[in-house]
Amino acid sequence: MPDRLTRRTAPARTGIVHLGPGAFFRAFQAIYTAEAMAAQGGDWGILAVSLKSPTARDQLESQGGAFTAVELGPEGKSARVIESITGVLVAPENPEAVIAAMADPGVRIVSLTITEKGYCHEPATGRLNRDHPEIRHDLKNPDRPQSAPGFIVAALARRRADGVKPFTVLTCDNLPSNGRLARGIMLDFARARDHDLADWIAAEVPFPATMVDRITPATTPADIEALAASEGYLDPACVMHEPFRQWVIEDDFADGRPAWEVAGAQFVRNVEAHEAMKLRCLNGTHSTLAYLGYLSGYETIAETVADPAFAALCNRLWREEILPTVPRPEGEDLPAYCAALLDRYRNPGIRHRTWQIAMDGSQKLPQRILGTVRDALAAGRVPSGLCLAVAGWMRYVGGLDEAGQAIDVRDPLAAQLRAASDSAQTPAGKVAALLGVAQVFDPALAGDARFRTAVTEAYDALAGQGARATVAAWTSA
Ligand code: CS2
Secondary structure, eight states: OOBBOOOOOOOOOOOEEEEEEEEEHTTHHHHHHHEEEEEEEEOOEEEEEESSOOOOHHHHGTTTTTTEEEETTEEEEEEEEEEEEEEEEEEEEEEHHHHHHHHHHHOOOOOOOOOGGGBBBOTTTTTTTTHHHHHHHHHHHHHHHOOOHHHHHHOOOOOOHHHHOEEEEOOOSSOHHHHHHHHHHHHHHHHHHHHHHHHHHHOOOOOOOOOEEEOOOOOHHHHHHHHEEEEEEBOTTTTEOOOOOOEEOOOOOOOOOOOGGGGTOOOSOOOOHHIIIIIIIIHHHHHHHHHHHHHHHHEEEEEEESSHEEEEEEEEIIIIGGGGGGOOOOOOHHHHHHHHHHHHHOOOOOOOHHHTTTTTTTHHIIIIIIHHHHHHHHHHHHOOHHHHHHHHHHHHHTTBBBTSSOOOOOOHHHHHHHHHHHSSSSHHHHHHHHTTTTSSHHHHHOOOOHHHHHHHHHHHHHHHHHHHHHHHHHHHH
16 A cells, blocks of 8 residues: 655645635645745645535645645646645534634635535525525524534624634635625625624625636546556545636735736636636536436436537537527637537546536526526527426436436435425426426526426426437437
8 A cells, every 4th residue: 555645845824714625626726826826925825624524634634735636638647746735624523713713814815615505595596595404503503603604704703803804705616696696695694693793794805706617526536546556655635637727716805815817817807707608608518418418328428428419419509598698708719618618528538427517406507507598588589408408407306317217316405306306297297396496496487488388398308208319309400
């Protein structure tokens, strides 16, 4: 058995606390920050905080926060050790230690990759879900929080009480207008605690928007073994990522930031155009491929788009249904961006599972697909391809694949969605029941007869002839 990876450089002083130290964060923010500090120094060490699981701590602690980033391109792979993480805390083990770290005057940024469900919000409205079990807990136990809003507001309250400048809250999750959305959620939570605190946060705390893009599949045991064989050390914290990376950031910080621009980050005034481009063109087709590809029996995105019908599906979706709703961000060529997306999906080095992308669809569909559908309907078009994607999601959350085998559906609303699907026997009944899940479908969209009819027809086709044949028929129509 090879020895574990060991840290090689002294850790920088901590300037950032990051919530959600998963693979996605390690594949972009930890790398950009390491490159920024290598180029221009600065006390921007990252203290990573896991809100739930000890896994990241168990993987990183004995390595002093060091991990290996493995770039997997069509021509091969390259590995490098990243050492911007200075330590890892597990919040449920010691919430006070997390609040104290976030309240430390040396910490000037609290960043987030907690996935869509980590915001404890209503996906259809973007507002805080006051009935969320962790929110109910945190409002009763403000000094022992469990949720990201609970920790962030508790730490800001302590800094305010101590007369310490606030930190910047930097959300890096795949949400529309993510800075504004995170701000609204934190203010909703703060108001439920203390109106004066909420007013202070509203006046003093920046919530810049960002768009992050790097395809980073979950690390597998085989990845760890392959790295040990090629590099000669064991690193359970290693991450696998594609060559492409893009980080677009609104330059609004309370007390400085790393020189991320030296690593290629783009600082712009309006991130929302880039967000729409990425959420709709990439994540919208990612989710479409995940549900329809999984139902067709494809395990990875690369396998799915190797099927000409699915490559044609992506191209037609971009051309006819998605790009007409996406304003061109400054400096971007949208058709070229979409063509590059298909090449990225085809990367044979990246084993991105359809099952992994299919997770948490109730939290993803509104910003990835339903917003585009809403805009198309408002323009008098019925986006039948995206309605097919919604029908694919509905079939998926019904819990049975086309061979009648159980699907391991991972979603905060999985039980509710399954119950809705099971409450009816016909495609029309199942679609109507699922459109009634208000956390996902706002009433105006659920009530649009054009949308309901298109989704029902698509669901009927999926049930009758299967996903592969339905996709092939749609792309050749
Ligand atoms: C994926 C994203 O798992 C998913 O939902 O669509 O993680 C996707 O890989 C990233 O947004 C790419 O930047």
